[in-house]
Amino acid sequence: MTAATIDMVDEAGARQLVLAGDWRLATMPQPIAAFELRVRQLATDNPVWDLRPVSRLDSAGATLLWRAWGRQWPSSLILSVEHRALLERVAAISGDLEGAPAAHDALAWIAALGRLSLAGLRHLSEIVALIGQLVLDLCYLCRHPREMPWREFSANLYKSGARALPVIALIGFLIGIVLSYLSALQLKTFGADVFIVNLLGISIVRELGPMLVAVLVAGRSGSAMTAQIGVMRVTEEIDALATMGVSRSQRLLLPKVLALAVAMPLLVIWCSAAGIIGGMIAAKLQMGLSYAYFIDTLPRVVPVANVWIGLCKGLVFGVLIALIACHFGLRVKPNTESLSALTTSSVVCSITVAILVDAVFAVATRGLGLP
């Protein structure tokens, strides 16, 4: 491989440009943009082009020459037949992809806002339709219990419930410790040490347990569900199911929603228990509060309604997370960008909705379970 060269020869008053070497992408002087500019400058005073010494010309070299010539044949050109064929091929291309750029619109933001709200409404109506479909499926399965997808249900229960136990216990336990330490410091200054039980009990059972589990499950199982359904759409597995007469909502979506509806309340109890144990240990270490006292006081200061509220929240969060995950999964288009964007949306949306619903719960249950 030899580098591309260009030599200027003045012969009998006429200027001649002699090109030699390999005019190929790999052998043209770098950077090629600068080289093209140089060739273009040489082309200005209409010289005679002699391409015969060029040993190899590829389409990059031919394109460069054609561009340097201003997309027209120079008036005098000497070259071989093959090189002419290649240059003719380049000359025949008239790719005009770029249309006129859209004019800047001062009111574009209003349109964007409108589009955003419409997209939001569309999501909402589709989720409502999904809920309706699942309710219909559930009614159908109640009448035909033999078709209940138990295997899928138990697989989902295991994946999103049982497999999540260790990480949820760890997080709950650590949050309990942190909360207990911080509160103990504050309560000590008021001499109100014993109220640590009330504080930990109410806050963990009623609020923190369900919220922590919701965030963890949305990140852990919600994203997995969206990705799974999305990839199944990309690889046409969902269509394959449909052609076998298997309802995608019954076999794919319903087990996920039901599994999370069952798993989430159980996970909430598990997380709350771990949190309270963590808080109890920290209280013992920090303030010398005995375990017996803590366990004895807990049921007295935390009315059982709080546990029910926590369980209800778990159930609602679980159903919402699964619904949102399925909804976004079904909207995945067959490309990687869409898969990643929708998985992100699914998790962000689940967590946001869980917090919104939590606020609604807080208002709706403000008279319940507080001593």
Add this chain to the structure above:
Amino acid sequence: MMRAPPAAGQSLPPVIEIRGLYTEFADLVVHRDINLDIEAGQMLGLVGGSGSGKTTLLREMVGLLAPSKGTVRLFGQSVLETDPRRRRALRRRFGMLFQQGALFSALSVFDNIAFPLRELHTLDEGMVADLVFLKLAMVELEARHARLMPAELSGGMVKRVALARALSLEPELLVLDEPTAGLDPDRSESFVKLLRMLQKELGFTVVMVTHDPETLAGLATRLAVLADQRIVACGTAAEVAAVDHPFVRNFFDSGRAAAAIRQQRI
């Protein structure tokens, strides 16, 4: 392997040179002592039963997979070159056409073909656009297809776009993994024709794996047969047919393969 080393006067090393290659996955031995030379301008078809490790060998040739033992050299350089710059330079000298096309699904057809060109960081956008349209025309697609996303393409178009992308850096070697798999016979025939025309014009070397006898007959000038974990035969169709091996006999006895190969030029 049965090819003589290049004659003394010939200065160019073979495009691909495989020496003593072994591939082992845990207990499974896929390749045992494989030696193979591919000279510039050859079009080699790699055939073998399914599961005989053809695609694995192809992946080892382009450095996607490291063999357990032995060396693979491309253009006289080790394909597992560790120096990043030399490695990049080497990898720019060949193009690979994947079985499913492997187009970047997030990029349009135009950006897919422009991607390797932009990675050079030496071309301006105008030149890139000209080259992309040239490549599109080469694979017989129209300029308006450039805006489409890979998900909107038919199977045949995916292959063509993938070919345009593989050719965008003017490779000296084109590696094809099942170039016509998933195409109907008509499309497959026109794709083979296109490949042959481009090869004639651009003069690149071709290595391919294929199951389809028509593709093989239409494209390959030489055959290498992979069976029993080694290359049992390599040469022109006549040379290979003369080798006494159960797989080779079976391959040439199957009506379609024999008919296709007899009709064509190998």
